Each structure stands twice: as structure tokens, then as C-alpha cells.
Amino acid sequence: MLGIISGIGFFLVSPRVNQISRFDLPVSVEFVTASSLRNKLLNSAAPLKLVNMWATWCAPCVAEMPHLLKLYKNYRDRGVELYLVSMDLKEEVRNVEKFLDDQGVDFVTYLKDQKDNDFINEVNPDWSGGLPASMIFDAKGEMKNFWIGDLSYEDFEKEVLRYLESGKSQ
């Protein structure tokens, strides 16, 4: 089920910076709570922010990751920002970084540092906890869309284009 929820969002962009990780990889993983992510998102003026909650142990999430990264590569010049939020345990940060490095990720990503149920309920009380889960936020930080389940590149692109175009007309 795809729930579209409008509201002020709370996840922030992953600016494409060459930050060095604690394991000397180009990718960087920052610990966040739902609250700190919300603050990051509110501070971003990017026209479209795509937030994806995933985990290394979640097979559909792993399958979806290349689509997300391709989308980000193709649309970041149009102001699309990608926030990858790992739901792995904090102790798994090294595995998370290695996985992302293998995928070619070289920007800041996030890892939940909060109890699962607290994080899930703060992100969206209607979220069952299923993964992957994705959200779209507009330039004002309003959550425009929320869905659970993996998408193809084409479906991701449709969603992004829909909101990029609707943002222009506002």
C-alpha cells in the first residue's frame, strides 16, 4: 500500500560531499534519530528530497539500491537529494559502509540510532515497519508521498518527475 502523506518532512539531503568515513571509504554514515533527520530535512531547500529506509539484511532493499543510486545520479543536477537511512543495528555500521562503498556511494548517508519502534512511530505512525520504505519531500519540507515496498527505476522516476513538475507549477 502506498500512502501519500502531506506534511512537513523531516529527512534531509545527502549532499554529495567527499567526506572520508571512519573506515577511509568515500561514503560516510552518520547516526541519526527521527528528530535529527527531521531537522536536517527542514534545513534543506532542495526542490525534492527522496528518503529511503533500508537495511543490509533486507533483500528487497538491496535489490532496490541500484535503482535509487541511478535515479540520484540522473536527477541530482535537477535538485533531487537522496537520503539513505539504514535501519541496521548501530554495531553494523562497518558492514553498512562496506555495502554502500561496494555500490559506489560516495556521499553522506544515515544510520538509525534509536529503538526501532520509536523511530518508526516518529517517522510516520502509519508505517508498519516494513522495508524498504520511501518518502518524498518537497522544497518546503512537506512530505508528499510515503510508500512501503521496492520500486523499479521506472516507478521511482515517475514519482520524482511527478513532484518535480508539480513543484514548478507552484
Add this chain to the structure above:
Amino acid sequence: MKILSSFMLLSLVLSFGPRTLAINLGDKMPAVSSSMKGIDGKMYNLASQKKSKGTLVAFTCNHCPYVKMWEDRLAILSDEFKDQVGVIHINSNDPEGNPLDNFEGMQKRGAHLAKVVAEHKGQSTKSAGLSYPYVVDDNSEAARAFGAEKTPEIFLFDAEGILVYKGAVDDSADPKDVKEQWLRMALSDLVAGRKIAKASTKAVGCGIRFRSKDS
């Protein structure tokens, strides 16, 4: 949470594909017509698992890292309450997705958990067998009927077959961070005849890989 809720202005629902609807608190246990084969080779019917205080249905599997982090606590709880609350653990995953979830894998997990329970009780692990059924849902009928999405995911029913607890085993996959033992609390309330204090939590785990309906 209040901050987020106040931000939510409207909520619409669309769908990218068919999904099953999960049963909710207060709903009756769904009917599942298929008998399911246990790791002991016997066939089990879901409805007949009920004991005097109710039924504990756990959707689980063999491969999922989150299942592995919770499975010892779930096995110990299941054994502890099994005389009053009928217990059944169900694997609905299609092993085509992960061979570890096949029947042989289930037997290995069952043998491991039987030893865990025996050690916990200070008993010999040599001839330990699992004290509750771990069955294969070979057409994923049970998972579809319950609307189960993840492993591990818990459904606890009272003696009348009404869903009284749904969600996670406890508040942390990592055993050292557990502060609230939600399922233990729910089982204790149920057995004592009390209203379940915390009846709904959110299960976190691996998505069930459904088998085709005609498999």
C-alpha cells in the same frame, strides 16, 4: 511524535500492487484450511493448536538476521507458556528465495532452538526436541490470511480466538538493549486474565517472500 503528527496535513492512499490486509486487534483468528507439516513430520492444523488461555502464532523463518537475534527469546517464551497458550511457529517463506528457508533448514533451526531452551532450563541438550510445532506454510496461505508481512511477527489470540497482541517480541533485536519484554508482558496478562497493557507494537524484520498460491 506530536511534532510530526502536527505536520501531517492530509493522508491519501495509493497502491503500487496488491498487498494483503493484516488482521487487527479484536479480529477473530483467520481460518486456514491447509494442514501444515511440522519439523517432526506430523501435520498440524492451526485452529486445533488452541489451549485453555489462547494461541500464540509466530511467523518466522531460518535465514533472517533479525529472526536470529530474537529467536532464542521467542523459543524460551514459547516453551514457558506452551501449556496454557498453544504455540505454533510458521515459516511461510518460499525457499526459492533463500535455500536456508527450506524444510531441512527448519529442522536444523528447530534442533538448535530445542538446545537453547534445554540449556535455559538447565536440562540435558542431548535428546532435546522442540516443545512446540514449527511448521511449513507451503502455499503461504497462513501468512496471507493473517496479513503477515515480516519475520518475526507475532499474533497472540485469547481463548475465544480474538487477537489481543500483535507485533514484536520485545523492544530491541539486540538482547543487551531490551528494556520492555512486550510479548512476555502480553502472555502474562493473558494468562492472568488481565487486559493486555501494551497490545500493539510494530514488528521489524525481513519481509516474507510469499510462495505462489498453487505451490
